[in-house]
Amino acid sequence: MDAAPDEGGRAKWQRAEELGFHAAYTYDHLSWRSFRDGPWFGALPTLTAAATATDRLRLGTLVTSPNFRHPVTLAKELISLDDISGGRVTLGIGAGGNGFDATAIGQEAWTPKERADRFGELVPLLDRLLTEGAVSQKGDFYTAEEARNIPGCVQRPRLPFAVAATGPRGLKLAARHGQAWVTTGDPKLYEEGTPEQSVAALRAQVEKLGKACAESGRDVAELDKILLTGFTPDRGRPLESVDAFVDFAGRYQELGFTEIVIHWPIAGSDFAADHAVFERIVTEGLKQLG
Numbered sequence: 001m002d003a004a005p006d007e008g009g010r011a012k013w014q015r016a017e018e019l020g021f022h023a024a025y026t027y028d029h030l031s032w033r034s035f036r037d038g039p040w041f042g043a044l045p046t047l048t049a050a051a052t053a054t055d056r057l058r059l060g061t062l063v064t065s066p067n068f069r070h071p072v073t074l075a076k077e078l079i080s081l082d083d084i085s086g087g088r089v090t091l092g093i094g095a096g097g098n099g100f101d102a103t104a105i106g107q108e109a110w111t112p113k114e115r116a117d118r119f120g121e122l123v124p125l126l127d128r129l130l131t132e133g134a135v136s137q138k139g140d141f142y143t144a145e146e147a148r149n150i151p152g153c154v155q156r157p158r159l160p161f162a163v164a165a166t167g168p169r170g171l172k173l174a175a176r177h178g179q180a181w182v183t184t185g186d187p188k189l190y191e192e193g194t195p196e197q198s199v200a201a202l203r204a205q206v207e208k209l210g211k212a213c214a215e216s217g218r219d220v221a222e223l224d225k226i227l228l229t230g231f232t233p234d235r236g237r238p239l240e241s242v243d244a245f246v247d248f249a250g251r252y253q254e255l256g257f258t259e260i261v262i263h264w265p266i267a268g269s270d271f272a273a274d275h276a277v278f279e280r281i282v283t284e285g286l287k288q289l290g
Contacts, residue, residue, distance in 0.1 A: 001025070003264040010053040012264065019282045023058035024050065025092060025261060030068060031100045034269060044077050051085035058088050062228055062261065063164045063182060065096030066118040068105050072147045075129035079153055087154035092182055092226075093126075094164030095119035116169050117141070123163065123173050130158035162226055166205055171212040180224035180259075181209055184231035195251075198232040203255050226259040227252050230271060238262070239273040245281045246288045253289060 001016050001024045016024045028043035047059045059081075064074065082089045095115045096102065102109040110118070121139045128135050130153055135144045153159045160179035165171050166186075174181045186193070186201035193201075206225065213220040229238060229248075238248035239262060249260045262281070265273040 001262060001264055010049070013050040013053045013057065016264075017054045017057040019279060020286070021057060021282065022259065023060060023090065023261075025060045025062040025090075026050075028061040028064040028069075028092075029099065029101050030104045033099070036100060044081060047089070048081055048084055051081065051088065054088075056088075058090055059085055060090035060162065061092045062226075063092035063094040063162070065094050065101065066115065066122050066141075067096040067101035069122075071122050071126040071129055071142050072144050075126055075147070075149055078130065078159060079149055079151075082153045082155060082159050085154075087159075089155070089159045090162050090180070091159055092162040092164060093123065094182070095170060116167070120169060120173065123161070123177050127158070127161070127177050162224070166208075168208070168212070171209055172216065174209065174223065175212040175216040175218055175220075178223055180226055182226045182228060184228045187231065189233055190231060190235075193233040195232070195234050195248075198234070199251055199255070202227070202252065202257075206255055206257075224258045225256055226261060227257050228261045230263055236271070236273060239265075239278060239281065241277060242280050242285045242288075245285045249285070249289055 001021045003012060003024065003026055013024060026043050026046055031040050043061050043064070047061070050057075050059050078089065078091060096110075096119070098109050118141050121141050125135075125137055125139065125142055125144065128137065129144065129147060129149055133148065133150050133152070135147045135149070137144050161177055162180035162182050163170065163174035163178035164182035165174050166183060183202065183205055185198050189198050189201060209223070209225075210220040213223065230236065234248055238245045252260060262278075263271040265271060265275050265278050
């Protein structure tokens with residue numbers, strides 16, 4: 001389940017746990033798309049509140065990015081959240097984009113190459129910060145000077161990374177540092193593509209992930225494969241009925257996807273959906289998928 005930060009009321013997180021969701025995520029943005037002029041809370045405080053309201057549900061970001069995060073401060077907050085949740089946190093992390101986050105703290109929007117460069121430095125340093133008691137490292141973009149992170153994560157050797165990537169550099173990061181890989185599909189197909197083209201594009205992405213893992217000496221089966229829905233040509237159609245969802249999810253399950261993330265319905269937005277159907281999808285549809 002994916003919920004916008006303003007959807008962070010205790011009852012919603014608790015209901016997600018009652019319905020049997022494996023995990024619940026929130027976006028990590030300063031503001032985002034059409035929600036820019038409405039309520040929008042910080043991701044990590046929201047997840048902290050969710051951790052105190054639930055007992056079993058995994059919690060995470062989809063996704064954190066270098067746009068406004070520094071690995072030293074991010075590591076400290078993640079270790080705290082992992083402790084508060086009793087080891088239920090997954091960090092979804094990506095290279096960022098050109099949305100409101102790109103310029104909100106005063107910098108010029110980075111080019112795709114600049115985002116990839118920062119991403120390539122942030123992830124390995126964050127890995128070290130979450131697994132070592134003290135870290136010093138001077139990079140082109142990020143520096144840590146005797147950064148202490150004691151006692152470390154509850155989850156060992158650290159909390160899992162779900163790396164969002166489709167390009168070669170990002171897929172290498174997923175292969176080297178990820179416990180999971182995240183994709184939203186091929187954005188070029190969103191407006192005019194077909195569901196069949198989307199399946200083919202995601203099949204190609206999975207194959208590229210497999211090659212990146214092989215080059216890094218890892219078995220691609222070690223990584224969970226997460227599809228964040230709502231950004232393929234299907235858009236909201238998978239939430240129109242239980243049968244529609246089962247058909248949609250079944251196609252991607254056959255490609256090796258282990259987790260399908262759907263948005264909690266938000267009235268008057270791109271994620272509007274019938275809430276009763278949404279709950280039936282969780283309680284009935286998942287059983288059909290096995």
